[in-house]
Amino acid sequence: MTTILKHRLFWPSLILVVMLGVNAFTSQQFVTIQDGHLFGTLIDILRGSAPLILVALGMTLVIATGGIDLSVGSVMAISGAVACLLISDLGNQNSIGSVLLIIGVAILVSLALGLWNGALVAIVGIQPIIATLILMVAGRGVAQLITDGQIINVRSDPYSTLASGFFLTMPVAFLIAAGAVALTVLLTRKTALGLLLESVGGSPTASRLAGIGARRITVMVYVVLGGFAGLAGLIASADIKSADSISAGNLIELDAILAVVIGGTALIGGRFSIIGTVLGAIIIQTLRVTVVAVGIPPEANLLFKSVVVVALCLSQSPDFRAKVFGRFKSRPAVEKVGVPA
Amino acid sequence: MGEQSPVLEMTGIRKVFPGVVALDGVDFRLFPGEVHALMGENGAGKSTLIKTLTGVYEIDGGDIKLGGRPVRISGPLQAQQAGVSTVYQEVNLCTNLSVAENIFIGREPRRFGKIQWGKMRQRAAELLARLDLDLDVSAPLSSFSLAIQQMVAIARAIDVDARVLILDEPTSSLDSAEVEQLFRVMRRLKESGVAILFVSHFLDQIYEISDRLTILRNGRLISEHRIEELSQVQLVEKMIGKELAALEDLEDKAQSNRERAAEAKPVLEAKGLGRAGAIAPYDLTIHEGEVVGLAGLLGSGRTELARLLFGADKADSGEVLVDGKRINLRDPQVAMKHRIAFSSENRRTEGIIGELSVRENIILALQAARGWTRPIPRKKQDEIVDKYIKALQIRPADPERPVRNLSGGNQQKVLLARWLITEPRLLIIDEPTRGIDVGAKAEIQRLVAELSDGGMAVLFVSAELEEVLRLSHKIAVLRDRRLVEELENTADVDADRIMQTIASGATS
Ligand SMILES: Nc1ncnc2c1ncn2[C@@H]1O[C@H](COP(=O)(O)OP(=O)(O)OP(=O)(O)O)[C@@H](O)[C@H]1O
Numbered sequence: 001m002t003t004i005l006k007h008r009l010f011w012p013s014l015i016l017v018v019m020l021g022v023n024a025f026t027s028q029q030f031v032t033i034q035d036g037h038l039f040g041t042l043i044d045i046l047r048g049s050a051p052l053i054l055v056a057l058g059m060t061l062v063i064a065t066g067g068i069d070l071s072v073g074s075v076m077a078i079s080g081a082v083a084c085l086l087i088s089d090l091g092n093q094n095s096i097g098s099v100l101l102i103i104g105v106a107i108l109v110s111l112a113l114g115l116w117n118g119a120l121v122a123i124v125g126i127q128p129i130i131a132t133l134i135l136m137v138a139g140r141g142v143a144q145l146i147t148d149g150q151i152i153n154v155r156s157d158p159y160s161t162l163a164s165g166f167f168l169t170m171p172v173a174f175l176i177a178a179g180a181v182a183l184t185v186l187l188t189r190k191t192a193l194g195l196l197l198e199s200v201g202g203s204p205t206a207s208r209l210a211g212i213g214a215r216r217i218t219v220m221v222y223v224v225l226g227g228f229a230g231l232a233g234l235i236a237s238a239d240i241k242s243a244d245s246i247s248a249g250n251l252i253e254l255d256a257i258l259a260v261v262i263g264g265t266a267l268i269g270g271r272f273s274i275i276g277t278v279l280g281a282i283i284i285q286t287l288r289v290t291v292v293a294v295g296i297p298p299e300a301n302l303l304f305k306s307v308v309v310v311a312l313c314l315s316q317s318p319d320f321r322a323k324v325f326g327r328f329k330s331r332p333a334v335e336k337v338g339v340p341a
Numbered sequence: 342m343g344e345q346s347p348v349l350e351m352t353g354i355r356k357v358f359p360g361v362v363a364l365d366g367v368d369f370r371l372f373p374g375e376v377h378a379l380m381g382e383n384g385a386g387k388s389t390l391i392k393t394l395t396g397v398y399e400i401d402g403g404d405i406k407l408g409g410r411p412v413r414i415s416g417p418l419q420a421q422q423a424g425v426s427t428v429y430q431e432v433n434l435c436t437n438l439s440v441a442e443n444i445f446i447g448r449e450p451r452r453f454g455k456i457q458w459g460k461m462r463q464r465a466a467e468l469l470a471r472l473d474l475d476l477d478v479s480a481p482l483s484s485f486s487l488a489i490q491q492m493v494a495i496a497r498a499i500d501v502d503a504r505v506l507i508l509d510e511p512t513s514s515l516d517s518a519e520v521e522q523l524f525r526v527m528r529r530l531k532e533s534g535v536a537i538l539f540v541s542h543f544l545d546q547i548y549e550i551s552d553r554l555t556i557l558r559n560g561r562l563i564s565e566h567r568i569e570e571l572s573q574v575q576l577v578e579k580m581i582g583k584e585l586a587a588l589e590d591l592e593d594k595a596q597s598n599r600e601r602a603a604e605a606k607p608v609l610e611a612k613g614l615g616r617a618g619a620i621a622p623y624d625l626t627i628h629e630g631e632v633v634g635l636a637g638l639l640g641s642g643r644t645e646l647a648r649l650l651f652g653a654d655k656a657d658s659g660e661v662l663v664d665g666k667r668i669n670l671r672d673p674q675v676a677m678k679h680r681i682a683f684s685s686e687n688r689r690t691e692g693i694i695g696e697l698s699v700r701e702n703i704i705l706a707l708q709a710a711r712g713w714t715r716p717i718p719r720k721k722q723d724e725i726v727d728k729y730i731k732a733l734q735i736r737p738a739d740p741e742r743p744v745r746n747l748s749g750g751n752q753q754k755v756l757l758a759r760w761l762i763t764e765p766r767l768l769i770i771d772e773p774t775r776g777i778d779v780g781a782k783a784e785i786q787r788l789v790a791e792l793s794d795g796g797m798a799v800l801f802v803s804a805e806l807e808e809v810l811r812l813s814h815k816i817a818v819l820r821d822r823r824l825v826e827e828l829e830n831t832a833d834v835d836a837d838r839i840m841q842t843i844a845s846g847a848t849s
């Protein structure tokens with residue numbers, strides 16, 4: 001029992017279960033089957049969390065190397081803009097082949113944006129927060145240029161499937177995110193990438209002297225994040241059937257960083273937990289839904305969110321846990337004597 | 342001394358880390374005006390005892406009395422206020438701050454709340470002069486070698502008005518001249534009534550400076566003695582808990598094998614290799630199966646010379662040939678491709694990755710050389726790691742423990758293992774026995790001798806001249822960042838001969 005209590009992810013998991021419980025209680029339909037697929041609040045949460053899971057996954061890898069990427073929201077906007085622009089030019093917007101091709105193009109563009117970030121960080125040597133700030137600001141502009149300042153609407157069933165489709169009773173968006181999780185786990189834990197990442201994040205100097213090609217690895221994680229952010233941008237834009245270059249992915253970098261931190265990966269880099277991040281992302285999405293479900297007034301939303309986040313972060317701090325739980329440990333009380341100066 | 346009452350009394354100290362009892366009912370006392378050596382093998386609990394005293398760790402049992410009054414020190418700052426000044430084993434200064442700032446951090450001279458920079462620099466320079474050091478105190482600490490950093494940490498500690506001064510392996514990267522200087526300061530402090538706790542693995546130093554010693558083994562108190570009661574041999578036997586004969590065997594073996602294989606091919610040649618401000622252009626050839634030792638004083642350029650051969654720093658002149666072919670040594674990866682390995686003297690910032698496990702730290706270089714797409718199968722990892730944990734006696738023998746929780750000496754062994762498993766043709770080791778206890782040191786020296794007999798070329802850097810003399814076929818002597826002489830280590834070469842070269846700067 002105590003070992004479960006001590007597990008890093010115990011408190012986040014507990015909070016998630018409690019919030020889901022609240023939702024199960026308040027919502028009319030938590031999980032049911034309708035039209036041959038799953039339906040209800042739980043499924044909405046899973047579907048809605050897909051973009052955040054994708055972005056947070058990539059962010060985990062970047063943070064593990066001791067970096068950070070603020071430009072993910074802009075990458076989402078650009079990828080959505082590129083896709084919608086191309087789809088709106090199609091003669092037949094419902095052509096599956098063309099839409100797939102366009103999705104591929106948008107992802108390639110996103111990968112290139114990731115490469116740009118990675119190069120600035122690893123090759124030019126700019127601090128990650130500054131390097132990615134460039135694309136964060138400029139990227140929105142680029143997205144607006146692509147859409148000509150307009151909101152581009154599309155009417156493409158194959159494209160909408162990305163966000164609202166179902167496959168084998170599960171939402172497609174969630175399946176995509178799950179696939180990305182599986183891919184990331186494979187990429188980092190079945191190869192030596194995870195170890196090398198953690199090593200670079202733990203000590204860049206020592207890693208270089210151990211012969212690790214830190215540059216290539218650093219570039220790679222930014223590229224992976226670029227790709228995941230691009231995919232997230234497509235899902236988000238498919239969800240609203242349009243490209244809105246101003247609000248797409250707005251402030252998602254903060255939620256993604258939060259998800260990573262809740263999942264127990266330290267911002268200074270080193271050890272990372274993919275499962276923790278996924279849990280973190282789902283918690284954040286559940287929180288959004290719960291706030292609405294229990295009828296917390298919209299003005300108090302952010303405050304409520306902060307309280308939960310602070311509680312979660314405290315529960316992850318070894319010092320804090322030692323202080324709180326230390327009190328309950330049976331230990332001979334020692335009188336604290338003032339130190340003579 | 343008996344009539345005096347101890348300034349520090351620790352009784353029944355117990356400290357448990359998950360999975361290890363680091364201290365088990367240890368008693369320790371310290372009298373004013375004495376130098377007291379704390380002795381024990383790597384991992385015996387010396388640093389832990391010190392950290393329980395300075396409040397870095399909370400004790401799980403026992404009492405601490407300072408000046409006769411029970412205290413509970415809750416952190417290093419409180420310790421300092423209580424008159425306990427400490428130099429920790431791993432130099433923990435801020436390398437991006439200046440030397441002067443490091444010495445006065447937290448107690449800067451102020452006037453009307455404003456820091457008096459001029460005064461601070463002046464006092465820093467005066468303090469360092471007491472240790473016979475003349476540095477630019479406004480330069481960042483990172484621009485100085487580890488040895489200088491260690492001296493700065495000492496300067497900081499002795500400036501605090503302390504009743505108790507703790508020095509945890511302060512001499513591990515110092516040369517004999519600096520050690521002498523430090524000892525002079527220690528004697529002066531001792532006369533003024535300061536109690537000094539001293540940790541070192543150099544027995545000669547212990548016998549030169551200490552009045553009494555306390556021996557720990559596996560977290561337990563073995564005994565306390567006046568220094569004259571105990572011979573070096575008896576001391577070591579108490580530390581390792583075994584008869585010493587086995588140890589001496591090892592040393593003999595290391596010594597007798599210094600015959601070099603005839604007709605050995607050169608593995609690496611440096612021609613006119615140099616880097617402005619670090620080391621003047623030098624020529625050096627290292628053959629298969631040859632151990633080349635680097636001798637020279639602190640700051641003479643030993644480390645700088647070695648780093649160029651691994652591409653850790655980039656040379657700005659000259660060339661490097663491996664097997665007679667020129668290579669472009671732009672970074673360590675290139676060096677590793679040519680099977681050159683380098684273990685830095687600075688294990689904390691350039692060696693271990695603290696939060697990774699012992700296993701991960703050991704396989705790191707080998708894995709890096711294979712590339713990320715070809716992970717070493719877990720079973721193979723476990724095999725390799727187990728083998729080296731046994732061979733180098735890494736303790737605790739738990740491959741999954743984070744390496745930062747190991748004692749200093751055991752971390753050093755982990756680094757050695759990291760490079761040995763890459764099976765290098767040229768092994769460059771900078772201070773490989775730094776902070777390593779007598780038993781393990783003999784073991785490592787024997788290993789180096791064995792590896793070179795097996796054909797590995799070794800470049801051996803050590804501040805300890807005895808060690809260089811014992812292991813090397815050839816010794817390169819450095820002075821003022823210049824390689825001044827290369828000599829064959831024949832029977833007539835001894836420490837005096839080398840010190841002469843260092844002193845006179847002869848070129849041959
Ligand atoms: N923070 C920690 N967490 C867990 N175990 C620790 C920690 N610090 C030390 N230990 C363990 O406690 C034991 C004593 O370590 P300590 O550092 O005191 O040894 P030491 O005598 O100073 O050795 P050395 O001569 O190598 O410096 C070792 O087994 C070590 O692995």
Ligand SMILES: [Mg+2]
Pocket residue numbers: 387388389430509748749750
């Ligand atoms: Mg120690």
